[in-house]
Amino acid sequence: MSKHRKPLSSAELTEIRIRSDSPDIRALLWEIHRLRQVAGKADQLDRSLGPRVGALGLIRAELRVLLDDEPCIVEMPRIDLSTR
Structure with a gap:
């Protein structure tokens, strides 16, 4: 069981x-x-740095796990650049 409460959304x-x-x-x-x-x-920086390799890649992977659970990141509008 986590010692932290569920993150609050913008609406909350x-x-x-x-x-x-x-x-x-x-x-x-x-x-x-x-x-x-x-x-x-931090989310923008991680996404702009390319592949996660080596020791720094492990640190960035852990950061990504934390960021992906944050409502401010989940709620952020995304632009799909893959179709351009």
């Missing part, structure tokens, strides 16, 4: 803000927004 975070729109909640939500942007940049 919006519901929290609506239910409890205090300055402290807004500050926490802005921090979550900032951290989601960091995860998005």
Whole structure:
């Protein structure tokens, strides 16, 4: 059993803000927004680096597993470049 709770989606975070729109909640939500942007940049970087080989490839593979479970990555619109 994981020691962490299930990640919250954007919709769930919006519901929290609506239910409890205090300055402290807004500050926490802005921090979550900032951290989601960091995860998005890590996702972009990993996807741009090409094949995962060697020791660095193992580290990137572990990062990919973590990123693929993040709602901010799952919810992110994707452009299919393979058809161009």
